[in-house]
Amino acid sequence: MGEILTNLFSGAIPLDAYIAVSLVMFFAGIYGFMSRKSLLMVLISIELILNATDVNFVVFNRYLYPEHFEGFFFALFTIAVSACETAVAIAIVINIYRNLNNVNVDSLDKLSEPEEQEKLPENQQTPN
Amino acid sequence: MAEHIIFYILSAIIVVFSIMAVTSKRLIRSATYLLFVLLAIAGWYLILDYEYLFAVQTAVYAGGIMVLFIFAILLTQKPGEKVPVEPMSQRIWAIVLSLAGVLFCGTIIYQNITRVYKLSQHFEIDTHLLGKTLMGTDKFQYLLPFEAISVLLLACIVGAIMIARKRS
Numbered sequence: 001m002g003e004i005l006t007n008l009f010s011g012a013i014p015l016d017a018y019i020a021v022s023l024v025m026f027f028a029g030i031y032g033f034m035s036r037k038s039l040l041m042v043l044i045s046i047e048l049i050l051n052a053t054d055v056n057f058v059v060f061n062r063y064l065y066p067e068h069f070e071g072f073f074f075a076l077f078t079i080a081v082s083a084c085e086t087a088v089a090i091a092i093v094i095n096i097y098r099n100l101n102n103v104n105v106d107s108l109d110k111l112s113e114p115e116e117q118e119k120l121p122e123n124q125q126t127p128n
Numbered sequence: 129m130a131e132h133i134i135f136y137i138l139s140a141i142i143v144v145f146s147i148m149a150v151t152s153k154r155l156i157r158s159a160t161y162l163l164f165v166l167l168a169i170a171g172w173y174l175i176l177d178y179e180y181l182f183a184v185q186t187a188v189y190a191g192g193i194m195v196l197f198i199f200a201i202l203l204t205q206k207p208g209e210k211v212p213v214e215p216m217s218q219r220i221w222a223i224v225l226s227l228a229g230v231l232f233c234g235t236i237i238y239q240n241i242t243r244v245y246k247l248s249q250h251f252e253i254d255t256h257l258l259g260k261t262l263m264g265t266d267k268f269q270y271l272l273p274f275e276a277i278s279v280l281l282l283a284c285i286v287g288a289i290m291i292a293r294k295r296s
Contacts, residue, residue, distance in 0.1 A: 032150025035222035
């Protein structure tokens with residue numbers, strides 16, 4: 001027991017500790033992505049997944065190639081891209097809410113059958 | 129020693145709150161738990177001596193994206209409304225698949241990680257070098273992705289406005 005404790009608190013923090021925690025975070029995101037029905041919960045899960053991968057890039061860069069910056073900049077650009085993705089996704093969510101009055105994943109197929117289909121016969125009838 | 133204690137506290141925060149974020153019944157609470165996870169990861173970047181990444185993570189994620197999330201939740205949800213958790217029969221496959229994934233990847237990591245383990249030395253990143261790397265055009269320098277990101281940001285602003293505006 002004492003050995004384990006001294007190993008835990010001495011030397012550098014092991015690489016696999018970071019990887020293990022980000023693994024749990026990644027699969028928590030996968031679970032939320034597959035099980036939750038609200039679109040906003042799906043987005044939150046995607047953020048968790050993206051952050052877990054960012055951590056992996058940064059940790060591998062820091063531990064294995066500390067004199068290079070590849071993982072660092074990949075994480076930096078991933079953060080920027082995920083900011084873009086979230087902004088567009090939230091715009092889409094708000095637009096869906098305006099049309100359907102909820103943001104449930106199950107009701108999304110109603111978006112593909114809008115009022116235009118009902119209007120189409122009227123439009124065809126009007127020239128007559 | 130202090131580094132280790134901080135690391136373990138942050139890891140516990142990340143594990144607990146990332147699981148709570150995807151299982152919480154109220155959306156605003158899971159957004160708050162996500163904020164805790166993002167801040168803990170920013171703390172990790174600080175432990176890893178990447179101060180610039182810490183600043184970016186705090187400003188972009190904890191600042192920008194969380195504000196977007198909270199606005200979206202308040203716009204689409206009645207206050208205090210609970211999102212019901214799906215019945216067990218629908219969640220069982222998600223639980224099984226995520227646990228299987230954790231076990232699979234965990235086994236691979238456990239058996240292979242000692243091969244790549246190397247001690248990290250304490251070192252300072254020169255901010256001058258960082259700026260040169262971000263803005264240079266030589267090998268291992270990143271001006272082109274930087275410009276591509278700027279175009280992407282512009283396209284995303286235009287796209288978000290186009291999608292979210294009210295049609296008259």
